[in-house]
Amino acid sequence: MAKRLPLILLLWLFTDIYFYNAIETLSYNNLLRWGYWLIDFTLIAGLIAVIFARRVNRNPQQLVTWLMALMLLSFVPRLFSMPLLLLEDITRLFRGFPPRSAIVSELTLALALFIFGSLLFGITRGRHFYxxxxxxxxxxxxxxxxxxxxxxxxxxxxxxxxxxxxxxxxxxxxxxxxxxxxxxxxxxxxxxxxxxxxxxxxxxxxxxxxxxxxxxxxxxxxxxxxxxxxxxxxxxxxxxxxxxxxxxxxxxxxxxxxxxxxxxxxxxxxxxxxxxxxxxxxxxxxxxxxxxxxxxxxxxxxxxxxxxxxxxxxxxxxxxxxxxxxxxxxxxxxxxxxxxxxxxxxxxxxxxxxxxxxxxxxxxxxxxxxxxxxxxxxxxxxxxxxxxxxxxxxxx
The missing domain is CATH 3.60.21.10 (Metallo-dependent phosphatases)
Structure with missing residues (x-):
């Protein structure tokens, strides 16, 4: 796990920055922007804390459980909605990189919210959804x-x-x-x-x-x-x-x-x-x-x-x-x-x-x-x- 940490952090950072483009297109609210980054920095700090705890032979099981749930809720919606932004950027490449479309950003955010809701159901109710x-x-x-x-x-x-x-x-x-x-x-x-x-x-x-x-x-x-x-x-x-x-x-x-x-x-x-x-x-x-x-x-x-x-x-x-x-x-x-x-x-x-x-x-x-x-x-x-x-x- 520790050896793969740099790759995980790089992928996390890439999706963070890329998805942030949609947030930035739709809102200039500084509170929303700072809240977006604060959540991710907190999760990354938790991931590092788990790794160091295991190095000193501790087993922070409760922290791991909550961290896995929060990471899924944060990371997976961004990852699976990003293709919409990628497709738009391919077209923007041939159009001289005009400003990002608000409609595409809204669709991306809507898809991310749908995935977030599905994940939230799975985490809260899915464990006994036999x-x-x-x-x-x-x-x-x-x-x-x-x-x-x-x-x-x-x-x-x-x-x-x-x-x-x-x-x-x-x-x-x-x-x-x-x-x-x-x-x-x-x-x-x-x-x-x-x-x-x-x-x-x-x-x-x-x-x-x-x-x-x-x-x-x-x-x-x-x-x-x-x-x-x-x-x-x-x-x-x-x-x-x-x-x-x-x-x-x-x-x-x-x-x-x-x-x-x-x-x-x-x-x-x-x-x-x-x-x-x-x-x-x-x-x-x-x-x-x-x-x-x-x-x-x-x-x-x-x-x-x-x-x-x-x-x-x-x-x-x-x-x-x-x-x-x-x-x-x-x-x-x-x-x-x-x-x-x-x-x-x-x-x-x-x-x-x-x-x-x-x-x-x-x-x-x-x-x-x-x-x-x-x-x-x-x-x-x-x-x-x-x-x-x-x-x-x-x-x-």
Missing amino acids: KVRRETIYFPDLPEAFDGFTITQLSDIHSGSFSDAQGVQKGIDLVNEQKSDIIFFTGDLVNNKASEMDPWIPYFSQLSAPFGKYSVLGNHDYGDYIPWESKELQQANLKRLKEVHGDIGFKLLLNETVKIHKGDQSISLIGVENWGKGGFHKYGDLQKATAQISGDSFNILLSHDPSHWEAVTLGHEQHIHLTFAGHTHGMQFGIELFGFKWSPIKYVYKQWAGLYQQSGKYLYVNRGFGFLGLKGRVGIWPEIAVITLKRQVKKA
Whole structure:
């Protein structure tokens, strides 16, 4: 972060100066002009304060949360409305640079205000603006008993970020309304500590499904991102977190497989610990988890990080029909309209939200139930995924 600070400040300054041209065109009010610059200088000072605090091993989480929200509100409207000014300047270049048009500046300001309003909604209401997303996936070798079997998937609860009990209850109720056969949770129950979940155990205990509830760990569940007085305390925290899964009625899968039976048929449910590319720990062991699976088994995998799919799962000796993952949150920021989806996270994760297919194997990446860092969501809303398994009838 510190290495990228000069680039961030330069981009911030460029958009500041450029957007200021529209303000200057529309108003000569000195109070408005000084207020414009004061806001940005305050935010930049806050950014520098966070960086220095981390250098001296402090974790100013509240400051980071507020700073992220205010930076989005300030920076993103300017960034996305600037193309109007750029287009005008291209025409001004061929017209001898006449004064900037007041109409174009008004349109730019109107667009910026619209984006600002959308961001404000996301930050204040978006954190619990749950969306149920449905997919039906067909498999030629799905056991007949499981034709029409429904799965609700949750991911990235991040209970340490919650503060609105009514908002969380809204999500819990919506999950139960789906009446799915089984519920999966694909990791990151907390931000750092098992105790973050204590106030929310009564809420998530309400989740129910006739074929049970199953879960795996995510990268945040191990407590790797905060300092501990001793390794023993960190291990005790992880032990307690594993117990919390049981407290809310979930069977936690730790590099292991269980059979889900329906009548005299079954499918294999595999759960691995977190495995991620880059700097993430690789606790997951798919080889160990699948050691007892027969070759003709229908296999579903729970694996928190979607990078595990291409790096390990696709090439594994066992055919993993369907993988459920989370982790990305869709960056909690982006656009999803009329089938189009975009988020900056796509430049980090190839598979970042929704359903993916390759070589007859499927991956579903959940956008997350909770939130982290930014206390809200903009465009990428919290998700409850409902997947229906269907048996593909072979043509005669």
